[in-house]
Amino acid sequence: MITLGTRMLSYRARHRLSQRQLAELLGEKNINTIYRIENGVHRPHKANEIRLSEKMAKLEAEEKEEPLVHFEVCTTEELLENGKYHEGSNGKCHGG
Secondary structure, three states, rough: OOOHHHHHHHHHHOOOOHHHHHHHHOOOOOOHHHHHHHOOOOOHHHHHHHHHHHHHHHHHHHHOOOOOOOOOOOOOHHHHHHHHHHHOOOOOOOOO
């Protein structure tokens, strides 16, 4: 069974989120709660654990609906002109 802390840590890693950002997504005011749950130092009260687990389930369900990475399709000319492709912040083909 995957613990709530492992789910939080995995989600943060996949989305490159800080503990503060995850706390905001989960509606958790105390970011130390996220830290303690992820590190296994703290087991929240059952009601809080259920609430956070349900919110994590919603985030995880939304994640399954959308691909994590979107790639722009490049033409041969763009690839040759720019050297190589990697995803940029603007989603355009460019070298790097």
